[in-house]
Amino acid sequence: MRRGHVGRTIGEILAEVDQRLEWAQIRFKEAKESGLKVIGLYCGYIPFELVRAVGAIPVSLCGSDADAIPSAELELPRNFCPLIKSSYGLAITDTCPFFHFADALIGETTCDGKKKVFELLARLRPVHVMQLPYDKNAPGALDQWRSEMKRVSEFLVGVTGIEPTPERLSAEIYYENELRRVLQRIVRTFERPVPSLTWTQMLSVRSLTDFVVDRAPYLALIEELAEAVSVADAAVGDASTSGRMPRVLVTGSPMSPETNKVMRIAEESGALVVAHDACSGTKMFDRLVDEEGDPLDALTRYTLYIPCACMSPNDGRVDLLRSSVSTYGVEGVIDTVWQACHTFNVESVIVQRACREELNVPCLKIETDYSAADEGQLRTRIEAFVEQML
Amino acid sequence: MRRGHVGRTIGEILAEVDQRLEWAQIRFKEAKESGLKVIGLYCGYIPFELVRAVGAIPVSLCGSDADAIPSAELELPRNFCPLIKSSYGLAITDTCPFFHFADALIGETTCDGKKKVFELLARLRPVHVMQLPYDKNAPGALDQWRSEMKRVSEFLVGVTGIEPTPERLSAEIYYENELRRVLQRIVRTFERPVPSLTWTQMLSVRSLTDFVVDRAPYLALIEELAEAVSVADAAVGDASTSGRMPRVLVTGSPMSPETNKVMRIAEESGALVVAHDACSGTKMFDRLVDEEGDPLDALTRYTLYIPCACMSPNDGRVDLLRSSVSTYGVEGVIDTVWQACHTFNVESVIVQRACREELNVPCLKIETDYSAADEGQLRTRIEAFVEQML
Known part of the structure; x- marks a missing residue:
């Protein structure tokens, strides 16, 4: 897989990632004009593979724009998840090009x-809501989720008219796994004493997956990045250390490059963020979908085993958490919860207990929203947390 | 059903209701000492009939004690439903006799x-969580809920060793329906210009259902109340009017006699509260469980069709809402939502829309918690709301 020659620096490649994120809406406009259907999603439990297999383009509609929140609050409660408020505000004001181009939505x-x-x-928009079983081990849970996969598949066929045949599905699984494999290669840098990337940068790299019409250039780009990172890692060598930068894992509710204030402040406060196991992080690519057997069965199993806080x-x-702490040599955990996100908020009790009683690492829980109002207070708390690990 | 002679006044009967509520914990202590099992419940989706049919006593563990909240907040988020915080606080501090006596819990x-x-x-405690389908019309929802009924039934048999045979279940359905029929008779007073009860009083009457070991005295008591109310209604006659007291429906999250501040303030502000369609109100007794056919099927259908905001x-x-507005001549709706209760909070958009666009009645939405801190502000808002209907 490795090429002998890497033309661009990591910085140049990351600049292209950012540029592609900026231009994504144009790509979707072109796709729509070419007759393709766009399906809006709000969650990783809905497999991109299935959407691709019916010939449509999946796009994440999870809002990260704080400016859209006041419009949403004209209807929705103020005391509510900022991600949902932002998503809803963007939708009702028709200010999100991706929502604008969406032909239908899949909820859960x-x-x-x-x-x-x-x-x-x-x-x-036409909305199909998938009914997710919460106890993956309960009798019938897998069958029920398999039926939901079948049901959403029928809904999607209604949108595009294209059947997601096993062949098409298997091809999509293989392609998405390719993306996952490359992302897995990239994050190996975070196992090293001095990673060649920051997680803030990695957030953009992963985030781009959610806004891709044509995956080939994206795959080529992240392959180039993986190679550049690997070359950089080799150049740094194993002997280097990051000095006294505590190695931190950021977990909890998902964040985007626009709403990553906790991760950014942690990095600015002298932490080395080496792991992010949220669905905006490794959780969406650290496993592969089974490439053998019935592809819809494989997608059913893969998604049902996503360890989101909605599971119970x-x-x-x-x-x-345990494996991330071990793999990345984590010395402290920051558990970030969006305002009024009850599932992550209550599950934080279990996360903190695990940190305290089993993993023996300090844990800082932060509940915040999309505003910049608490940045000063967050900085004080995060700096103190980083300092205690020095 | 009517007796020729009613010995006690409504006030005397209601005093016995309050006394029975006060003494309920003693009854549960005696039940435990006699070897009976107690099953704690947190929701009307779990049929009392099933718990009774395995020879156990169901008890509601929905907390209504504000004083238990600070203990819960040592672990749980502060920005969280007061009912859940209170329930959890009572449990972890072992200060609720009903939780104390509970052998097992059924969650949902x-x-x-x-x-x-x-x-x-x-x-x-041993906990069994029932997985509730949210879209009652989705294919398989009824079957899935039927399986959950079967599963919880097996859990209950594990606690008491008694099989809920169809005969036992049918007998329990008949008995619980008897209670529902009497409660239905009582609330007919609220259809009248001058009801013989207040809904604040009715809240206690209904609430007692949740804390009954032996139902015979309770049934006799509410039958006596129904008779007394009917006599009082006849004495008042149809010609009387309540003057200019606007007829109000209180809807939304459930409340208890201890946490009914919105209803109480509405009554104190000159509203005639004539309807309360929450699960602390008519929602739990306005329909009957089918007494024909398979009893577990009947309970499955009955519970799945409870119109809680968790459904989607x-x-x-x-x-x-529509039928309550019509039946009780409602002139205004107060939609009460417990802090951070997202389902009722978002559904309020739909309730308000229905009031505005279809029912043509004003709607006041209130989000509050168990504290007395906002009583002054609530009173101002509710008084203004009542005044606008005069």
Whole structure:
């Protein structure tokens, strides 16, 4: 896989990532004009593979724009998840090009907030809501989720008219796995004493996956990045150390490059963020979908085992935390929870307990929203947290 | 059904209701000492009939004690449903006799908050969580809920060793329906220009159902009340009017006699509260469980059709609102939502829309908690609301 020659620096490649994020809306406009259907998603429980297999383009509609929140608050409670408020505000004001281009939406029952807001969004677009079982080990859970996969697949066929045949599905699984494999290669840099990337940068790299019409240039780009990172890692060597920068894992509710204030402040406060196991981080690519057997079965298993806080019980969360702490040599955990995100907020009790009783690492829990109002206070708390690990 | 002679006044009967509520914990202590098992419940989706049919006593563990909240907040988020915080605080401090006596708990996935807190409660008691389908019309929803009924039934048999045979279940359905029929008779007084009860009083009458060991005296008591109310109604006659007291419906999150500040303030502000369609009100007794056919099927259908805000879509909510407005001559709606109760909070958009666009009645939405801190502000808002209807 490695090429002998890497033409561009990591910085140059990351600049292209940012540029592609900026230009993504143009790509979607072109796709729409060429007759392609766009399907808006709000969650990783809905497999991109299935959307691609019916010939449509999946796009994440999770809002990261704080400016869209006041419009949403004219209807929705103020005391509510900023991600949902932002998403809803963008939708009702028609200020998000991706929502604008979406022909239909796939929702899910991952949280009360989204579940109920999909009822309101149904006034704007056709919405299909997937009913997610929360206890993956309960009898019938896998069968039920398999039926939901079948049901959403029928909904999607209704949009595009294209059947997601096993061949098409398998091809999509292989392609998405390719992306996952490359992302897995890239994050190996965070196992090293001195990583060649920051997680803030990695957030953009991963985020771009959610806004891709044509995956080939994206795959080529992240392959180039993986290679550049690997070359940089080799150049730095194993002997280097990051000095006294405590190695931190950021977990909890998902964040975007625009809403990553906690991660950014942690990095600015002298922490080395080496792990981010949220669904904006490794959780969406650290496993591969099974490439053998029935592809819809494989997608059913893969998604049902995502250890999101919506699951109950969610043993996978602590398993993932444990393995991340070990893999990346984590010395402290920051658990970030969006305002009024009850599932992550209550699960934080379990995360903190695991840190304290089993993993023996300090844990800082932060509940925040999209505003900049608490940045000063957050900085004080995060600096103190980093300092205690020195 | 009517007796020729009613010995006690409504006031005397209501005094016995309050006394029975006060003494309920003693009754549960005696029941435990006699070897009976107590099953703690947090929701109307779990049929009392099933618990009774395995020879156990069901008891509601929905906390209404504000004083228990600070203990809960040592672990749980502060920005969280007061009902759940109170319930959890009472449990972990072992200050609720009903929790204390509970041998096991049945939870459900009606909201994110409870769903996740059941994971924490599992450290204190055996917990079985029922997985509730949210879209009652989705293919397979009824079958899925039927399986959950079967599963919880097996859990209950594990606690008591008694099989809920169809005969036992049918007998319990008949008995609980008897209670519902009497409660239905009582609330007919609210259809009249001058009801013989207040809804604040009715809240206690209904609430007592949740804390009954032996139902015979309770049934006799509410039958006596129904008779007394009927006699009082006849004495008042149809010609009387309540003057200019606007007829108000209180809807939304459930309240208890201890946490009914919104209803109480509405009554104190000159409103005639004539309807309360929450699960602390008519929602739990306005329909009967089918007494024909398979009893577990009947309970499955009955519970799945409870129009709680956890359902999505929840058309039943507006249907119930519409029929309540019509039955009770409602002139204004107060939609009360507990702090951070996302399902009722977002569904309020739909309730308000229905009031505005279809029912043509004003609607006041109130988000509050168990504290007395906002009583002054609530009083101002509710008084203004009542005044606008005069």
